[in-house]
């Protein structure tokens with residue numbers, strides 16, 4: 001085995017400073033006098049730079065993806081920086097050579113710098129950021145292989161040394177004459193001597209097999225040539241089919257259409273009528289065909305907003321604050337159209353996949369094939385190919401979720417974050433714990449293009465940075481408002497129902513009397529409704545009426561939710577944290593009593609109740625249980641849009657961006673579930689969710705109405721939602737945030753500490769907190785157990801660090817903090833956390 005271990009920096013260089021110090025210069029580096037390259041290797045735990053020799057025949061640039069020898073393996077690596085001299089003191093012959101380039105020029109200009117900023121801001125090793133940004137599998141292990149040449153396949157080998165002889169025999173015994181280096185090394189001692197000889201004699205050749213996942217998908221294509229030969233009637237038929245189809249078809253299609261065989265096609269090849277060759281097919285998610293549409297003539301507010309957007313030059317930020325149904329999407333579409341004409345691309349980020357079918361359709365209707373989607377529910381192949389398609393530089397529109405902010409579009413003209421307030425733009429785990437909005441700001445700055453943040457309920461962060469009257473802010477910022485719905489349609493009136501009074505009046509149903517009446521009327525009037533429930537499943541917990549025992553998850557400190565859908569389907573208890581499931585017991589496991597009672601209502605229970613009380617009402621459940629399979633979102637929404645159901649019953653998922661003009665009624669079964677969460681953002685989130693769900697009503701010709709049930713009608717969030725009053729809600733909420741120094745006035749860093757060992761995690765949390773107390777400008781909250789201490793058997797503690805947003809104080813050296821954790825305790829640094837529970 002080789003003892004040439006790669007040479008690593010001994011003093012733990014701070015990577016971000018190394019790379020950030022040389023912004024994009026790497027791309028223009030004169031390669032001639034550089035003989036060395038620093039690389040990042042894709043190997044767990046390796047965050048340092050390693051130095052390699054440049055092979056004479058290879059031209060390598062920073063950003064290229066490489067294959068390098070590492071220990072005894074070949075691993076993926078990213079070229080970081082070229083050097084004229086190795087900057088460490090080691091014998092030059094100890095430095096190994098780069099094996100090969102797997103993929104060239106993978107990063108568009110500025111991209112590299114973006115990744116570095118993310119790594120630095122979120123205290124994450126650069127390699128982890130690269131992993132989030134690249135499609136899966138790109139850095140997979142490529143394999144060096146050895147195969148026989150045609151000369152090597154011949155029977156008469158020259159006289160060889162014994163190892164070479166053994167390897168040759170090994171290869172010749174194998175049908176394709178092809179093995180990995182690794183396999184040969186296992187089989188033959190000191191194999192390198194033999195391979196060297198075989199290579200020198202030209203009996204074998206060595207080649208690099210790219211990682212499997214990233215292999216482009218090839219398929220045989222048949223192309224018609226002009227030679228009319230002497231053909232049989234059958235052959236003529238095939239040629240005719242090809243001609244009618246434009247002279248080109250995939251072989252598989254042609255075989256199917258003509259019910260013919262490959263040997264028939266081969267005969268045509270021999271007659272010179274057709275050629276068959278391998279072509280790459282791009283596995284992009286197929287957008288269903290949608291009828292094209294034209295730009296709508298804009299309302300006054302829309303055209304003013306558009307005019308401002310079109311006047312923007314370079315890096316600017318726009319907050320497009322438009323009430324629900326005010327036509328923000330139309331503004332996006334018309335802002336993008338001229339960019340595509342200029343050969344530029346646009347990036348549109350949306351919160352959830354559930355949202356994308358409708359939105360993607362609107363974009364496809366306008367821009368056709370120039371639109372692609374990019375999100376984590378795509379297959380690896382689809383992701384990889386969409387990625388490659390972006391690199392072509394063709395003007396295009398990418399619509400995607402959070403991670404699409406890293407889409408490598410070379411010629412970016414505009415970035416849009418739709419529903420910018422949505423918390424799904426923030427990644428909690430794994431690291432980097434990035435917020436797509438922050439990354440979008442950096443990206444827009446680096447690409448020098450405008451960024452549009454759109455929402456009916458802007459996050460307080462965005463609101464404050466656009467509403468404070470700073471003169472000449474950098475970058476220039478614009479607050480654009482669409483205060484009215486399209487065609488001056490009114491926002492729907494919101495009726496608040498006090499459920500305590502319902503109970504007093506003897507109504508024990510989960511539906512208040514006004515909601516019952518409204519549901520009844522729905523059918524008579526042939527209109528549609530949406531019913532919002534905070535939780536999926538049937539009931540939140542099951543407990544014994546005799547002894548009070550609550551069924552809990554064995555791995556988490558939470559009660560199990562009851563899931564039951566149709567008659568006859570198995571009754572299931574499920575943990576919403578770790579997905580543990582068990583069958584529902586007949587009797588109490590504690591006292592044996594048969595009287596088990598369900599508490600709290602999820603989507604399933606509400607659906608059951610509806611079926612019981614309104615047997616004629618047709619409903620569709622829309623939550624993460626019913627939308628698990630690919631395409632389910634689209635199918636269910638299409639059914640609903642086609643009028644196959646009267647009511648859509650679901651969770652958060654249906655609050656966002658749905659545009660269904662025939663929906664007149666929106667019901668909120670219990671607003672309270674959202675209000676009383678132990679998190680400083682609970683009110684903001686509740687206001688946003690309730691306003692958004694209310695905004696689904698009355699978007700078409702018929703006026704809408706909202707019925708909101710609650711036990712706390714006097715809650716300020718409920719009052720603000722009722723009045724559609726963003727302004728007063730945000731003013732009040734900001735005062736509270738300021739008083740306590742919470743964002744957007746203060747900044748937060750959350751340390752999440754977890755372990756299987758309850759004692760060790762608590763001790764570690766304590767030790768970390770003590771060491772943080774040395775920093776006078778930091779306010780340290782905790783250590784405290786997370787609100788659910790144990791999840792999936794891991795005990796979780798946290799420490800919240802608070803500091804003023806305007807002055808970055810002296811922060812701890814996170815590596816030192818990390819070293820305080822024993823191996824069994826893991827630490828995640830969540831910068832600007834959103835979920836603190």
Ligand SMILES: Nc1ncnc2c1ncn2[C@@H]1O[C@H](COP(=O)(O)OP(=O)(O)OP(=O)(O)O)[C@@H](O)[C@H]1O
Pocket residue numbers: 296297298299302322323324325326327328329330455456486656657658659695699
């Ligand atoms: N200028 C226009 N003329 C006629 N109809 C329009 C115009 N602009 C938008 N619309 C239509 O109005 C409806 C609402 O628009 P859109 O969905 O873009 O609103 P939105 O502001 O994104 O709402 P939300 O924030 O609730 O998602 C859509 O059906 C859209 O096609």
Ligand SMILES: [Zn+2]
Pocket residue numbers: 544545546547548549588589590591592593
């Ligand atoms: Zn019991």
Ligand SMILES: [Zn+2]
Pocket residue numbers: 553554555556575576577578579580791792
């Ligand atoms: Zn669990």
